[in-house]
Amino acid sequence: MKTTLKGKHLVRLQDWSNEDIDTLMEIALDLKMKKALNIPHHVLQDKTLFMLFFEESTRTRNAFESGMTQLGGHAIYLTPKATQIDHGETPKDTIKVLSRMGHGIGIRWCDLGKGNKYINEVAKWSDIPVYNMQDDYWHPTQGLADLLTVREKFGTNLRGLKFVVSWTYAPKYVRPLSMPQELVTLMPRFGMDVTLAIPPEFKMLPEVWKMAEENAKKAGSKLQIVNDMDEAFKDADIVYPKSWGPLAYTLDEKEGLALIDKYPQWVVNEKRMELTKRHSTYMHCMPADRGIEVTDGVMDGPHSVIYDQAENRLHAHKALMAATMA
């Protein structure tokens, strides 16, 4: 276990070693047990977390906010409009001031070409830990919760498990690439064989896919792309289907929406789940488009671990804050 994570930013998990991440997993389980047994764990008493959201959130915001309360601290919800950011205050001035007042800051901004750049700029000037609450490239706190969930369901030796990240059809909205990019880079590091199932236009950004390939090679895991959802689901241990936009293919929203509409058959239903192993798990970071990308039968069915996964946001975020702020 690492005891030297104090002050560390989490902009992307690629900058955290497997040992660092294992440490968070252990702390998360300890804090989860303490919460279940009602054992106080106010390790962040009198500390303040700033949460700056450029976009809306249910899970991320509430996991950080309630997590901070349970750790004895306080979280403040900020938006560009509620601060001087909308009037043009620079990332440097914003974070230099907040660093004098609080103990950590989380930021969500998923706009392609903007979010990751902004969070990196804040991290450069910050004297307090900076947490990426999802940007255009990464969703590291979701990645931590997902890894925690997989470890709870399958144990700590994950070598050789077939982990499927699949695109799904969900119209009307071009979602960011951050979630699939998080999964294809993170899961191979922990020994899982990752299959990315996509229509051809829904690839990851090239530099991210290269990183995923390097991670898999280093860990001795397999990584492949298939263009057929059924082929991917066959004998899978874990399936993680969700929708995202064809942002590595086109930045034109109209063209992106038209491309999504080409693939309405890319949905998850009970028949598709039958292709997976008997003990397989269905994961989704949520929010999901019920009845569109996935049936209620799968979301509420025996393979689904979606609510455990969402709950683990709380425990993973608490671990992150406790390890870096305490």
Ligand code: CP
């Ligand atoms: N999965 C996730 O990040 O959910 P929210 O958008 O509700 O935070």
